[in-house]
Amino acid sequence: MTEEILHMDVAKVKTPGKSILCPKCKQGDFIVYPKVVKCNHPACNHIIYRKKNEVILSDKQLSSLFEKGTTGIIKGFKNKLGKPFDASLILDGDCNLKFDFSDVNKKSDAKRKKK
Numbered sequence: 395m396t397e398e399i400l401h402m403d404v405a406k407v408k409t410p411g412k413s414i415l416c417p418k419c420k421q422g423d424f425i426v427y428p429k430v431v432k433c434n435h436p437a438c439n440h441i442i443y444r445k446k447n448e449v450i451l452s453d454k455q456l457s458s459l460f461e462k463g464t465t466g467i468i469k470g471f472k473n474k475l476g477k478p479f480d481a482s483l484i485l486d487g488d489c490n491l492k493f494d495f496s497d498v499n500k501k502s503d504a505k506r507k508k509k
Contacts, residue, residue, distance in 0.1 A: 414460045416440060418489040424460065431456060446483065446491055447471040459483060459491075467497050 414424040414431075422435025424442075433440040444451045448471065455465045465483045471493070472478055481493040 414457070416489075417460060417485055426453060426456060440489060442489075442491060447473070451483075455483075459485065464494060 414426070416422045416424050416433040416435060416438055418440045419433060419435050419438035422433040422438050424431045425434050427444075429444055431442045431444065444456070449468055451459075451465075451468075455468065458465050463484060467480050467482050469480045470478055471481060480498050481495050482497050483491050484494045486492045
C-alpha cells in the first residue's frame with residue numbers, strides 16, 4: 395500500500411494553455427497546485443504559497459502577478475490582529491510576495507478629493 399501511495403500522481407492545476415516561466419531562476423516553469431505554486435526546475439524549486447493573510451490567490455491573480463509583476467487590489471487580507479485590509483501583491487527582488495498599498499492609497503486620495 396505504501397508503494398502505491400509513493401507512486402500516485404498528485405493532481406496539478408496548471409493555468410490553461412499557459413506556461414508560467416519562473417521569475418526567480420528563469421529556467422523552470424511554475425506549476426500551479428491547489429495550495430502552492432512551485433518551480434519545476436530541480437536547482438530552483440522556488441515555492442509561493444497561494445494563501446496569503448487568509449486570502450487564497452486565484453489563478454487569474456497569479457497570472458497577473460507573474461505576467462505584470464502585480465495583482466489588482468485584493469480585498470479581505472487580515473493582519474495579525476484579524477483586522478481586514480486591502481492591498482495589491484508584488485514580487486520583490488527575491489521573488490517573494492509583498493504587499494503594495496500604492497493603488498489603495500491612490501484610490502483613497504481620489505475619494506477624498508471628490509468630497
